[in-house]
Amino acid sequence: MTGGSGQLASSLAGGPGVLRVGRPAFDFDRPDTIAAAFRAANPRLVINAAAYTAVDAAESDSDAAYRANRDGPAILADLCAAADIPLIHVSTDYVFDGTKAAPYVETDPVGPQGVYGASKLAGEEAVMGSGAKAIILRTAWVYAATGKNFVRTMLTVGKTRDRLSVVGDQVGCPTTADDLADAIRTIAGRLDRDGWDPAYQGIFHAAGSGETSWHGLAVATFQEAARHGAKVPEVASIATADWPTPVKRPANSRLDCSRLQHVFGIRLPQWRDSLTRTVDTIFATAPP
Numbered sequence: 237m238t239g240g241s242g243q244l245a246s247s248l249a250g251g252p253g254v255l256r257v258g259r260p261a262f263d264f265d266r267p268d269t270i271a272a273a274f275r276a277a278n279p280r281l282v283i284n285a286a287a288y289t290a291v292d293a294a295e296s297d298s299d300a301a302y303r304a305n306r307d308g309p310a311i312l313a314d315l316c317a318a319a320d321i322p323l324i325h326v327s328t329d330y331v332f333d334g335t336k337a338a339p340y341v342e343t344d345p346v347g348p349q350g351v352y353g354a355s356k357l358a359g360e361e362a363v364m365g366s367g368a369k370a371i372i373l374r375t376a377w378v379y380a381a382t383g384k385n386f387v388r389t390m391l392t393v394g395k396t397r398d399r400l401s402v403v404g405d406q407v408g409c410p411t412t413a414d415d416l417a418d419a420i421r422t423i424a425g426r427l428d429r430d431g432w433d434p435a436y437q438g439i440f441h442a443a444g445s446g447e448t449s450w451h452g453l454a455v456a457t458f459q460e461a462a463r464h465g466a467k468v469p470e471v472a473s474i475a476t477a478d479w480p481t482p483v484k485r486p487a488n489s490r491l492d493c494s495r496l497q498h499v500f501g502i503r504l505p506q507w508r509d510s511l512t513r514t515v516d517t518i519f520a521t522a523p524p
């Protein structure tokens with residue numbers, strides 16, 4: 237499994253037979269390390285959780301974003317194809333432009349709004365074009381008890397501020413790295429037990445169940461934090477137009493995850509329940 241100390245890789249790490257690789261030993265910026273790590277691991281399955289994930293920074297660092305999100309996954313997929321082993325590759329809701337009025341299905345037209353989304357889309361295309369047995373999981377709004385993410389940022393900022401402004405007109409499906417890791421483990425277990433089925437090939441949406449806005453996620457985060465005695469700031473809902481960012485975020489990031497349920501029988505937990513668990517873990521292990 238690639239992804240070093242990233243959120244998803246950290247949630248996936250530790251199981252029996254799981255080898256986690258990260259920089260400097262495995263580095264998409266040094267393509268020779270990809271084949272070397274692959275040879276050393278001699279895997280039965282590869283999970284690619286490594287990516288260039290800095291959405292705004294990617295605009296001025298496009299070469300690095302494409303190396304990590306397109307070129308590296310392409311090499312990995314070629315290695316998997318040559319070894320005839322499956323690849324589970326993680327992608328993003330940012331392949332869409334966010335203008336659809338309903339949750340996105342896998343076959344909806346793509347329209348990335350920035351370099352990050354475009355490079356991840358190019359990665360999907362490279363993986364699919366490699367001939368590897370590939371499962372691409374598009375996820376969204378990922379957070380965890382550790383790492384750099386929206387929920388932890390809210391808790392940190394909320395400690396010192398009485399009032400926060402958070403965007404209320406972007407909706408999506410918050411997803412914990414732990415829930416996505418559980419889904420990946422279930423898929424990996426199925427592959428190991430029953431082998432490959434052509435029905436597994438291609439793109440699946442894999443995000444938390446239910447939906448909310450960033451404002452809704454912030455308010456719910458503070459509701460949970462209040463149970464742990466945290467100060468609760470007032471959270472105002474603002475429009476995207478009032479919070480300019482270098483890359484436009486999709487107004488609608490909701491992912492319809494029916495295919496994942498239909499093919500693998502997997503439905504990620506309700507985002508609100510997972511938030512409760514994650515905030516409890518944060519206060520138990522790494523309070524802001």
Ligand SMILES: NC(=O)c1ccc[n+]([C@@H]2O[C@H](COP(=O)([O-])OP(=O)(O)OC[C@H]3O[C@@H](n4cnc5c(N)ncnc54)[C@H](OP(=O)(O)O)[C@@H]3O)[C@@H](O)[C@H]2O)c1
Binds near residue numbers: 240257264356379
């Ligand atoms: N975070 C989100 O909200 C979100 C939303 C939708 C989709 N996704 C996708 O979900 C997956 C996991 O994301 P995450 O939240 O776990 O991201 P993350 O916490 O940013 O972790 C990504 C990891 O990738 C590794 N990495 C970065 N550049 C690399 C390079 N050039 N070569 C090798 N490894 C490199 C880094 O590991 P080391 O530095 O430790 O080696 C980093 O910790 C990614 O595919 C991402 O695109 C994330």
